[in-house]
Amino acid sequence: MESMGSKTIIFLKQLASMGSFPACISKIRDTRTGEVLFEQSVEKRPMDNRGAMILRDVPSYLEIEWDETKIKTQILATQKTYVVDLDHYRDSDAYLQKHFGPKSRSALRRYKKRLEQCFRIEYWVHYGAMDKIGYDVLFEQIRDLMERRFEQKKERNYELQHLEEIKNDVYPKLLEKQASIFVITANGRPISIRINLMRGTLAYYILSVYDPDYDIFRLGKLDMWQNIHWFLENGYKKYDLLKGYAYIKERWADSIYDNNLILVNRDASLKGRMGLLLCYWRKKALLALVRAAKSLGLDRAIRKMGRQLAPKWGMGPPEIWPISCTNQQADLFDALPDWHSQEKKLNRLLFNLAYKHSFPINNIKVSIKKDDPRQFLIKIGDTCYLFTFDKNNPIR
Structure with a gap:
């Protein structure tokens, strides 16, 4: 199918950043809230109904309405996506009551209080107008924090290669209040930064990074807590934490959904139908191999080996x-x-x-x-x- 000129669409980028889809998709609806997140413009020029398309990372809580009756699809569940059901809580205290026990809530508040005792802490949310020069400077700080964090972990940072693309996508959405950047500063210096995109009352996590020198203050937890607090105060209903890092996100999520790979065929010919099936089974086999490797712990073994082989330099701990x-x-x-x-x-x-x-x-x-x-x-x-x-x- 891919060899036949299929088009691959990263679903979240298309929905939240681009805001448009091929004409064969007429409507996208959130089945949990009933909210229509996308509806095709009536002026949209019809497309040729032949050819193939691949939609990557489509959350199973979204329903796609197709414009053409002859379209054939095959769906493969890939990874899980983790969602905070903001509309289940009156405020962030109610959220913490549900997700954390008394000791954990006390510890979380202690980290925040201790951070504010040791530094001059400010919490900033960029949402709407933001100076472009300041925006560019902030992304350079994001790059620096990412490089330092992953150098410390001795792991490859897959997000860094996409940072410039994210930077270009987010700025226009920020001005339209369809993106937010949550920043924690210590003595005027950013130590934690989180980027989200929004569509209607649905928010999507894009990336977060924090200064590894502040690990003892549990910035990752404080950042998530304060970010959820802001979403609740601003009327958002769902916060999708996306795939990956399940061992972290499961603690914060209320619901877990499949992320789907949707193979779309608009070619009714025998060649088109065979191409769809071939692509489906090839990708299904690849997913099976990946899951088998993870079940055997091979992914953890590879990461551990990478950290052991990473170069070590400089003075050691004192x-x-x-x-x-x-x-x-x-x-x-x-x-x-x-x-x-x-x-x-x-x-x-x-x-x-x-x-x-x-x-x-x-x-x-x-x-x-x-x-x-x-x-x-x-x-x-x-x-x-x-x-x-x-x-x-x-x-x-």
């Missing part, structure tokens, strides 16, 4: 010792007032200590030893620590 705060100790060190930019390798370590002590990061005093640049004196109130980096200790 030894950290609590020490007494004395003037004699301080005389051996020079102050580093601008340690944030001069010694970035300290960020994660100091953020962890700020979390531990509930202490503002800007009030932490950092000094470097005069005769050994591998040693740092850290003063947090009346508590001091000595960091010693070992350049011969490989990063783990």
Whole structure:
């Protein structure tokens, strides 16, 4: 079928970003809410009814109404898509009550409070007008955070290759309030960014990224929680988290649906019908192989091997010792007032200590030893620590 000049359509991109479909699709309806998400314009020029088309990642909760009676389709369920049923909750507190136990809710609020104690935190939602220069700068920050995050995980980032395309697609939708960008900043710097596209009252997750130096504050959870809070306040009914990372999304989702691959044939000839069947069985066999590999854990083994083979460089983690705060100790060190930019390798370590002590990061005093640049004196109130980096200790 693909060799016969079939056209492949990424369904979400077409629905939320492009807002148009070939003329053979007359209507798309959300079966859960009854909302019509797309309806073909009457001025749409009719297409040739011959040829093939492939629709990728069509959620099973959407119903497609075809304009041509002779169209033949074959449907294959691929991965699952995970949906938050926003219309089931009066507010974000009710949502948390349903999805998290008392200890987990308390922990989530503690992470938020601790983050706000340690940094000057602001929550921004770009929705509507946004300066193009500021938008471009924000996407450069997204790129930087993505590269750092996946370098830390020693995994390949498949989203990065599509970032420029996402950037071009999202901006016009943002201006039309059919996209949102949720940003958390710490001391004026973005540390978490989430992008969504919308169609009617249905919202779709596109990508999210956060600064790995802030891992201890569980930014991924805080970002999701605050993003759901905003959707509830703004009248959205469903939030589709899309496919992948099931072990994370299952915790947040209310409903799980199939993502379908729909093979469409508009050629009634024998050749057209045979092409549709051949394509169907070829893709069905490929999906079976992928599922078998996952059931045997081969995907996890490959990722683990990739992390083990990834190059390791730089100084390893330091030894950290609590020490007494004395003037004699301080005389051996020079102050580093601008340690944030001069010694970035300290960020994660100091953020962890700020979390531990509930202490503002800007009030932490950092000094470097005069005769050994591998040693740092850290003063947090009346508590001091000595960091010693070992350049011969490989990063783990």
